Amino acid sequence: MTRAPSFVPSQDRPLAGIAWMLATTLSFTAVNVSVHYLGAGLPATQTSFVRFLWGWLFVAPALWQLVRLRFTPKVWALFGLRGLLHAAGVILWFYAMVRISIADVTAIGYLNPIVVSIGAALLLGEAFAWRRGVAIAVALLGALVILRPGLREISSGHIAQLGAALFFGLSYLVMKRLSVIAPAAVVVAMMTVVVTFCLAPLALWQWQPMTLSENLMLGATALFATLGHYCMTRAFACAPVTVTQPVVFLQLVWASLAGLLLFGEAVDPFVFLGGGMIVGAVSYITWREAQARRRRS
Numbered sequence: 544m545t546r547a548p549s550f551v552p553s554q555d556r557p558l559a560g561i562a563w564m565l566a567t568t569l570s571f572t573a574v575n576v577s578v579h580y581l582g583a584g585l586p587a588t589q590t591s592f593v594r595f596l597w598g599w600l601f602v603a604p605a606l607w608q609l610v611r612l613r614f615t616p617k618v619w620a621l622f623g624l625r626g627l628l629h630a631a632g633v634i635l636w637f638y639a640m641v642r643i644s645i646a647d648v649t650a651i652g653y654l655n656p657i658v659v660s661i662g663a664a665l666l667l668g669e670a671f672a673w674r675r676g677v678a679i680a681v682a683l684l685g686a687l688v689i690l691r692p693g694l695r696e697i698s699s700g701h702i703a704q705l706g707a708a709l710f711f712g713l714s715y716l717v718m719k720r721l722s723v724i725a726p727a728a729v730v731v732a733m734m735t736v737v738v739t740f741c742l743a744p745l746a747l748w749q750w751q752p753m754t755l756s757e758n759l760m761l762g763a764t765a766l767f768a769t770l771g772h773y774c775m776t777r778a779f780a781c782a783p784v785t786v787t788q789p790v791v792f793l794q795l796v797w798a799s800l801a802g803l804l805l806f807g808e809a810v811d812p813f814v815f816l817g818g819g820m821i822v823g824a825v826s827y828i829t830w831r832e833a834q835a836r837r838r839r840s
Contacts, residue, residue: 565793571771572645588634588637588745589746591634591636608728625717628710639700645798646818647814651689657679657825681824682825689814788822789822
């Protein structure tokens with residue numbers, strides 16, 4: 544098997560890392576705005592399929608590496624599992640994105656790392672200290688603050704976004720295993736390919752005519768998503784996650800402003816409170832894991 548050369552970045556440029564993470568939050572906000580703009584006129588399976596079909600344009604160079612790499616059946620199975628999990632999350636996310644506010648989708652999406660943290664302990668055997676348990680409890684309480692069951696209507700969009708957070712978190716768990724086996728560009732490219740094939744039957748079953756503007760909007764979604772992942776990778780290369788993680792909260796600020804200015808969505812202070820609790824908990828877990836790695840090394 545041909546391996547990509549190992550490279551360990553210095554991670555000693557905190558200002559550059561913060562700047563790249565700021566660009567990440569703006570890119571992913573643009574993804575949310577473009578999908579929200581499309582509305583619920585098209586099935587979620589169709590819009591998500593077209594978005595990932597556009598994604599082939601941006602991952603095509605990485606697909607050429609597959610000619611030189613040889614994976615075992617177990618690795619191919621992991622690629623397939625990750626694609627299935629991510630496809631389920633994508634459908635639910637597209638469904639939620641056009642039915643609830645951009646801020647709600649963004650805030651609930653912060654639960655992804657919490658799912659990863661719980662799954663790593665249950666499925667990968669990682670240590671689970673009581674402090675991590677408290678942080679997870681705070682994050683789940685933050686989700687309740689956002690949803691406020693009994694005090695506000697919980698729509699199918701909220702339930703779908705909770706499901707999306709679960710499936711995306713499981714997908715990232717599989718990605719953690721793949722990241723030590725295959726180059727990062729190949730992992731992203733294979734996800735795009737597998738998700739596209741997983742979505743194709745459902746999209747064709749529910750297919751509706753699309754306008755040129757809808758196609759181009761989904762192309763822009765794919766572009767901004769690819770740009771967001773690139774900026775995030777650069778941020779992690781420039782500075783530790785403990786430095787860049789708090790910047791993620793700004794995505795909720797951009798999402799709320801976009802919802803207010805572009806779609807007339809009211810700013811909900813409870814969404815900010817709950818989102819802040821989740822981001823704070825995730826940042827604490829990230830910091831604790833960084834401390835533990837330093838002690839081990």
